[in-house]
Amino acid sequence: MYYGYGIDPTVVILIPAMIFAFIAQGRVKSVFNRYSRVRNQNGLTGAQAARRVLDANGLQDVQIRAVGGSLTDHYDPRSRTLNLSEPVCNVPSVSAVSVACHEAGHAIQHARNYVPLKVRNGIVPVVNFASGASWILIIIGFALLAADPGTSAIGNLLFNIGVVAFLVVIAFHLITLPVEFNASRRALKQMEAMQLVMPEDMQGSRRVLRAAAMTYVAAVAVAAANLLRLIALRNSD
Numbered sequence: 001m002y003y004g005y006g007i008d009p010t011v012v013i014l015i016p017a018m019i020f021a022f023i024a025q026g027r028v029k030s031v032f033n034r035y036s037r038v039r040n041q042n043g044l045t046g047a048q049a050a051r052r053v054l055d056a057n058g059l060q061d062v063q064i065r066a067v068g069g070s071l072t073d074h075y076d077p078r079s080r081t082l083n084l085s086e087p088v089c090n091v092p093s094v095s096a097v098s099v100a101c102h103e104a105g106h107a108i109q110h111a112r113n114y115v116p117l118k119v120r121n122g123i124v125p126v127v128n129f130a131s132g133a134s135w136i137l138i139i140i141g142f143a144l145l146a147a148d149p150g151t152s153a154i155g156n157l158l159f160n161i162g163v164v165a166f167l168v169v170i171a172f173h174l175i176t177l178p179v180e181f182n183a184s185r186r187a188l189k190q191m192e193a194m195q196l197v198m199p200e201d202m203q204g205s206r207r208v209l210r211a212a213a214m215t216y217v218a219a220v221a222v223a224a225a226n227l228l229r230l231i232a233l234r235n236s237d
Contacts, residue, residue, distance in 0.1 A: 010229045010232040010233050011229070013225050013228050013229040013232060014222075014225045014226065014229050016221075016225070017218070017221040017222045017224070017225035017226075018222065018225075020218050020221050020222075021215075021218035021219070021221065021222050023218075024211075024214040024215045024217070024218040025215060025218070027211045027214065028071070028211040028212050028214070028215050029071075030211075031095075031207050031208055031211040032071065032087075032095050032099075032208060032211070032212075033095075034095075035093060035094040035095040035098070035204045035205075035207070035208050036087055036091065036093045036094075036095040036096065037093070038093060038094045038095075038201070038204060039092055039093060039094075040092055040093060040094045040096075040097050040196075040197050040198070040201050041197075041198040041200070041201060042092075042195070042196060042197065042198065043092045044092055044097055044196060045089065045090045045091055045092050045096060045097075045100075046084050046088035046089050046090070046091060046093075046096035046097055046099060046100030047064050047066075047084055047088075047089045047090060047100065049096075049097040049100050049101055049104075049191070049196045049197075050064055050082055050084065050100035050101060050103065050104045051064060052194060052196060053101055053104040053105075053108075053187075053190045053191075053194070053196070054082070054104055054107060056190070056194060057104075057107075057108050057111065057190075058111070059104075059107055059108070059111055061080060062080050062081065062082055062107050063079075063080070063081045063082070064081070064082045064083075064084060064089075065081050065082070065083050065084070066083075066084060066085075066086065066089040066090070067083045067084065067085055067086075067089075068085070068086060069085050069086070070085055070086065070087050071085060071087075071099075072085045073085050073088055073099050073100070073102075073103050074103065074106075075103045075104075075106035075107050075110070077106075077110045077117075077121055080107075080110075082100075082103050082104060082107060083103075084099075084100055084103065088100055094197065094201050094204040094205055094208065095204075095208050097191065097196055097197055097205070098187065098191070098197070098204075098205040098208040098209055099208065099209075099212070101187035101188075101190055101191050101196065102183050102184055102187040102209055102212070103183075104186075104187065104190070105182070105183035105184065105185075105186035105187040105190070106179075106183045108186055109179065109182065109183060109186070114179070114182065116175055116178045116179045116182070117179050119175055120172065120175045120176060120179055123168070123171075123172060123175075124172075126168060127168060127169055127172040129165075130165040130166070130168040130169055131165075131169050133162070133165050134162045134163075134165035134166040134168075134169060135162070136162070137158045137159070137161050137162030137165065138158075138159055138162035138163070138166070138230060140155075140158050141154075141155045141156065141157075141158035141159030141160075141162060142155070142159065142233075142234070143155075144158065145159070145234075159234060163227065163230070163231070166223075166226075166227050166230070167227070169223060170220070170223045170224060170227065173216070173219050173220045173223050174220060176216055176219075177216055177217065177220065180212075180213055180216050181213055184209040184210075184212070184213060187205075187209065188202070188205065188206065188209065191205060
């Protein structure tokens, strides 16, 4: 399993995905910050733009709330609230309007019973359990296999159950991709149709939402690489 200076050779499986995730996170912060300094020509704040999108789609009952932090924006289907972070809620920038309209896109998905969103929301409790249980089962399985050959059957069983739980987490990341891409498409369509952002600002909006989408792709890559590495570790014993 370990060679040379105690280095685990299977780490090479994880490195490309981690580099991709690092680049994606840096990219989204860089692009968001860049267009946070660009005032949208209509002078709309994120909250104002989101309110227009929601109202135009018959979602007057969805409330908009300010939350702390940066890039903590999200739509909560349980309380039917659009939660916008400080750099988005009351800021009239291209980034703010883009992110706010993206979250409004999730509210529209919820109202229209968008199937991938329903599936993702439905499996959240299972995923929360699986994400914690998978690592526990895998680690215990490894420990049993390393401690006593007589426990190999139990160790293998626990490891395999952990892998199945890990696959549930990966499935969640995969179903998140169409949800996020669709929300961005809805946002851009609404922004253009309602002229929430002028044509000369649309390129910036697309860059902001495209950069954000890549972080979800990176999450899939990291999860898949972790699973492949664990399987490689198991097979190297």
